Amino acid sequence: xxxxxxxxxxxxxxxxxxxxxxxxxxxxxxxxxxxxxxxxxxxxxxxxxxxxxxxxxxxxxxxxxxxxxxxxxxxxx
Amino acid sequence: xxxxxxxxxxxxxxxxxxxxxxxxxxxxxxxxxxxxxxxxxxxxxxxxxxxxxxxxxxxxxxxxxxxxxxxxxxxxxxxxxxxxxxxxxxxxxxxxxxxxxxxxxxxxxxxxxxxxxxxxxxxxxx
Numbered sequence: 153x154x155x156x157x158x159x160x161x162x163x164x165x166x167x168x169x170x171x172x173x174x175x176x177x178x179x180x181x182x183x184x185x186x187x188x189x190x191x192x193x194x195x196x197x198x199x200x201x202x203x204x205x206x207x208x209x210x211x212x213x214x215x216x217x218x219x220x221x222x223x224x225x226x227x228x229x
Numbered sequence: 230x231x232x233x234x235x236x237x238x239x240x241x242x243x244x245x246x247x248x249x250x251x252x253x254x255x256x257x258x259x260x261x262x263x264x265x266x267x268x269x270x271x272x273x274x275x276x277x278x279x280x281x282x283x284x285x286x287x288x289x290x291x292x293x294x295x296x297x298x299x300x301x302x303x304x305x306x307x308x309x310x311x312x313x314x315x316x317x318x319x320x321x322x323x324x325x326x327x328x329x330x331x332x333x334x335x336x337x338x339x340x341x342x343x344x345x346x347x348x349x350x351x352x353x354x355x
Contacts, residue, residue, distance in 0.1 A: 198318050203299060213301070220263065220302075223317050 153181035154217045159209055160186075166208035167192050171228065185222040193227055201225040231292035239293050243307050246279035248332065251290065252304040256280050263316035264304045269341035270323045271306075276332050308332060 160174045163186060170190035177183045186205060193201045205223050212218045243249055248271070254260030256268045271278050283290045283303050294300050298312040306313045308331050313319060322328040329336040 198321065199300075199312065199314055202314070202318065206301070210301075222263075224321075 154184060154212060156184070159184060159212065159218070162212070163188060163205060163208045167204060169228075177222065182217065182219040183222075184218055184220070185224070187224045187226075189226045189228045191228055193225055198225065231296045232289050235286070235289050236293045236296065239290070239297065242279065242281065243297075243310055246307075247309055248276055248278035249307045250278055250280045250304060251283050251294070251307075252280055253282070253284050255282055260284060261303075266316045266341075267304045267306055267319050270319055270328070273323075273337050273341040274329065274332055274334055275337065276334055 154176075156174045156176060160172045163172045163174070164170055167188065167190040170188055170192070172189075173187040175185050177185045186209075188201075188205050190201075190204075192204065196204075202223050202225060205225065206213070206221065209218065209221065213221070250256075250264075250267060250271065252259060252261070252264035252267065254264055256272075259265035259268055268280075287303075290303075291301055294303075294305060294312075298305070300312055300315070302315055304315055304319075306315075306319050313322065313328075313331060319328060322331065323341070326336050
C-alpha cells in the first residue's frame, strides 16, 4: 500500500517547484493518479513529461508498491 | 539488457504495423483497464491496428521497450514507428484531436464507449 504523501514528496523532490496532487483511484492503495504541474515541463513533449514523473517514483514501481500510476501533466498555471 | 532476438522481433512488428498496440490481453478480452481504454479509443477511431498481448512475456518485453522507447509500462501505442504514449496520453490526444491527426483519420463524433470515469472502481480481493 503506497504512502501517498511519500509519492508526492518523491515527485516534488525530482521536480522542484512542481504542484503535485496524488490520489488513490481505487481505494486499494496501488492504483494511483498524479496530477503534476511543473516548470520543468516547459518545451517537453507529453511523453517526456510523463517520463520525468514516472522516473521520480520508479523505486516504488520496482518494489511493487505501485501497480499503476495514471499521470496528468501541465505547465504551472 | 534486453533479449536481442525479442528486441529485433519487436522492432520488426513496429515497422510492419502502422498502428500497433502492446497491451495486456487482447482487444476482444483486455486484461487491464488501461489497455481496455486504449482499445476503446482505437475502436472509436475506426482504424485498423495490430495488437500484441504482452502478458506471456511481460518482463522481457518491458526490458525491450525500455531500451527502444524509454517506456516501461503497458499499454503502449505506436503510430508510424513512434511511441505515442500509454493510456493517459492516448486519451488526452483523442480529446484534443491530435490522435485523429496522427492517425490520419477524421475525429469521430462519438466519445469512446464507457469513459473510464463512468466505471465503478475494480473490486479489491486483497
